[in-house]
Amino acid sequence: MSGIKAAIVGASGYSGEELIRLLLRHRHCQIGVITSRQYDGKAVETVFPRFAGSGLVFSNPDIKQIAEQCQVAFLALPHGLAGEFAIPLLDAGLKVIDISADFRLRSTAKYQEYYKTEHPAPDLLKKAVYGLPERYREKIKSADMIACPGCYPTSIILAAAPLLESGLVSTKGIISSSISGVTGAGRKVDLPFIFPECNESVRAYSVSGHRHLPEIEQELAVAAGISELAINFIPHLAPVNRGINSTVIMDAEPECTIDKIAEAYHNAYHRERFVRVLPHGKLSDTKYVTMTNVCEIGFTLDKHTSKVIVTSTIDNLTKGASGQAIQNMNIRFGFDESEGLL
Amino acid sequence: MSGIKAAIVGASGYSGEELIRLLLRHRHCQIGVITSRQYDGKAVETVFPRFAGSGLVFSNPDIKQIAEQCQVAFLALPHGLAGEFAIPLLDAGLKVIDISADFRLRSTAKYQEYYKTEHPAPDLLKKAVYGLPERYREKIKSADMIACPGCYPTSIILAAAPLLESGLVSTKGIISSSISGVTGAGRKVDLPFIFPECNESVRAYSVSGHRHLPEIEQELAVAAGISELAINFIPHLAPVNRGINSTVIMDAEPECTIDKIAEAYHNAYHRERFVRVLPHGKLSDTKYVTMTNVCEIGFTLDKHTSKVIVTSTIDNLTKGASGQAIQNMNIRFGFDESEGLL
């Protein structure tokens, strides 16, 4: 198992920083190229002092250079731009692992509805595999183009899919009330995200029509074996750096019991290294997953209202973005799935 | 309008501290007696340096002394103890404003179910008025015993009651996903509440059967004009000192529209000084209500799922406890309702 080289395209944000942090520790993949238009020519350590000594330098993205030097490219770009890089890099034989939103939705109509722009590369979309290893590992093994899930969707799909698949909960009336840390907004310099506006503040936002909604609905429908379902996804912002908690509330079907829920999760995840299902009665906490690639799941059955209540926590930058991207790379290249992630 | 004197019974916690802060600013009510078994004989400023210069000294609670010196008593005691003080103080002619949970539930059976102990004073319960001024102002005007609502219930009832009353939402399937700051747990010295266990942590707790649940259900049933309803109340803890955000999700009835929701809130609250309903599309934020007695409400109608989504934020120690207690006192004694609260 010889080593490979990776390009990180668009590495100036928090997902890029997390990719660097994790890849510097990876034994089989080195960072070959690291791009940022904004910081072209600057040492990475001038932007992220944490990486002093790495010798890494940002360059302008150059497809030819990437293609020559790397076997895999991570795209950490704003939506709408991934196709521009993915197509030529795939043509050049690289594997592409996209952290943006462009290749997650199978429906170009949904993409257009939620992203307010035509899909930039509908042909490529057909090739893309949804990069949630716990659900699509077999496809990821041979995929050339992997679209990593959004952070919220990762937490919600991992929580709900096994129960939908086993028919223990209704496909109707699912609600996810989610809370995210502020890195979820990116390294964005905008008034609502300066410290005094976020600290000592708890607030909901985009409670109707958030861009992650269609992605969640798509994957829950797949799990339920139906063509469509509609949920409420209600995100909140809390003053932590990292971490998402999704509390998913679902109607229990009549035959649903605590034991059956536990069994469904056990079947789904007992071989998974990055999903930790807590014993019944314990709830998850973001502080136990931050800086890890783990999704922690707690559950209960509320008899009072016949609801299944599941809490699912991840680090939005790790399992919710860059850690999962590396997990996908490990699967695709035949490395140990947890390489660089422990 | 001459001044009165108040006793604060059990003043060593955060609700007690907030009562002191607000009463020191009140023009018609002075603090006459302030009790704490733990700090008996200590100057209040040794516990709360903020109140240096107040001259206040904690004493052991002494019903006779309180009765002689005060016209009103605020009880900020753990549940189960309020009756012990309330009964003799009422007999002595004082008005009693209870911040504990003992007199909020009309059903002693529910009390026993949720508090795991027999109700300590069922006779007194019948006299107690639920101290949510926006709902019970007329009764509060002549009540001798006022049971202030819990913090979570205040935020949720103010959000949901007008819509239930006007029939715009279903009485079934109501969910409140709430997030509280850590003072909500009291000034409790316990491992889960030390700083490193709360900071950089977001977590759900008591997602089924929280003690505030029956209180919320009781009042929402009243608003809906039915005898009983069941909801899901799902509290979370976030690393802020003060503030609760409740996101309440309700099924819209067919005739429900944005305009009708706005109208229902307008009718309920346009004369209220401590409820601020935001224009449609704006959501509330705890940071705009902390250190105030205001409940801020934002709302939307999600057409995708026919849900009404309401966010309701308060300061758990002010509108959620001590501020509301003073608002009740102001009403009862004929002071300006906002005295000491602006």
Add this chain to the structure above:
Amino acid sequence: MSGIKAAIVGASGYSGEELIRLLLRHRHCQIGVITSRQYDGKAVETVFPRFAGSGLVFSNPDIKQIAEQCQVAFLALPHGLAGEFAIPLLDAGLKVIDISADFRLRSTAKYQEYYKTEHPAPDLLKKAVYGLPERYREKIKSADMIACPGCYPTSIILAAAPLLESGLVSTKGIISSSISGVTGAGRKVDLPFIFPECNESVRAYSVSGHRHLPEIEQELAVAAGISELAINFIPHLAPVNRGINSTVIMDAEPECTIDKIAEAYHNAYHRERFVRVLPHGKLSDTKYVTMTNVCEIGFTLDKHTSKVIVTSTIDNLTKGASGQAIQNMNIRFGFDESEGLL
């Protein structure tokens, strides 16, 4: 004592917000005009929802309008601009209370050295009184132009001046290691101040040559009765919204004792409502002064090194800016000094 009207010029930042908060509670001063170029025409509550119901609307600054409607103007502008408003408003007979840095330094040379620009109004400088009531109350009583101290200087001067004045500490080798919350940087939208860059971060900045340095040195020299002294002022940023702690370290003179230090503070502050000197051995804490106009001082004498160590905490937006501005207005207009500030 009839009421007056105030203008707040440049009210879109955190000092402006704090001025509004405090003036809305003031019984003898109403807000007459409130200006912001950026938000001209917008209701104040669209920017600061906390002030819903106030009816306040931002307008473009118009000197004639201010002069006609107001008796006092608070200037909360970036440095360099205060003179432009102060001169015509003073000519029109208003009292001007400036929160900017323009009129704090008596030496125009120092101003130029630290602010990298010529002083905009040297003539006016001569009239300005340094608005630290505990040191200049008599002058403030008749001043037309009051230059409010900076936040750090307020905390440091109040800590050190009494000891310098009484000769208990050396004028040489004074060091203030100060820590500020992030509102100290203003409502500035800049990468170093977004939440994830400040949260879980502690850092020093401008450790040599901070703009508040000459102001501190000027006032400590006055206290010591000498023409000049040099100190080290070392600011740090910590993830809190409000609050400054200055730990001031001074060489004890041979005759210095704990009792003499206590006596010096007693003499300086025992009649002051907004300075709280703690008993020996207790240190101050920002959490006991935030949202108040109080400066809390703790002290000790380290025999090991013969240093006097004083901790001095304030709320940077209240005693460090807008609260002190109102305290100055109260003094100038003969209101109770604590009006609006309790």
Add this chain to the structure above:
Amino acid sequence: MSGIKAAIVGASGYSGEELIRLLLRHRHCQIGVITSRQYDGKAVETVFPRFAGSGLVFSNPDIKQIAEQCQVAFLALPHGLAGEFAIPLLDAGLKVIDISADFRLRSTAKYQEYYKTEHPAPDLLKKAVYGLPERYREKIKSADMIACPGCYPTSIILAAAPLLESGLVSTKGIISSSISGVTGAGRKVDLPFIFPECNESVRAYSVSGHRHLPEIEQELAVAAGISELAINFIPHLAPVNRGINSTVIMDAEPECTIDKIAEAYHNAYHRERFVRVLPHGKLSDTKYVTMTNVCEIGFTLDKHTSKVIVTSTIDNLTKGASGQAIQNMNIRFGFDESEGLL
């Protein structure tokens, strides 16, 4: 290089948790025994859910069992207890790496003065090597008993020693104003450390006579080549989980220049993997070192007062405790010094 087994004695606190985190990633050292009286028999994951899947179980400390199974023991005990374990474990041939304070001070008199108890094992003290690799690497290579430095001392000694050694700063008048996160207080359940008492609070404490003071003075005297010196060490608490910033202020000797300072640091640290000296003008920030074993140093020379000002940041749990302990183990056992620490 075959693997070894380690015991963690007293693993229920934050240092213990950090040792587990780091050792689980170490390729040449496994955790053999992990003790906690409080949690005897409990799976480690019930206390620290982060370590689910590790299979680790707390046991009561049993010297015989440790001696049989392990080659190295990390002691993470309260002061006064280390000797009790260290002596028999050393007799049994293990290497002992102590994180407590018991073997840091060479003078038993100083120990008694600061810890208010007689030294528990003065004979062993003579054998102990001070475990700061950047200063004592050669001795650590063959030490059987390694006393890891305190967190504050690590940050301060690394900042000051090179400048004292090269004579660029005076040995008199050194001041360290340090700020620590709350894990520095341990996993202690005590009122001053609950969330609402720490959040939105900045405060100094133990400004005279902190227990880390004699340790710092001892090592700075060694660096300066003198028998004794006295400094001021002034710790503060800020609301972050992890991280220490020490701002060290020293009198520049006449010949001191920026270049000479840079050279002194270069000579001391250019081969060190865990000390990062920033270019002149940049200051360190705790956020760039948390969760790493790095000490980041920034410096400047203030000409105004002829002071050298150095900022030095570490993660108090990593370089300040458990990371450094592992670095010492790596050195002692001939592993790569950064094994498990990148």
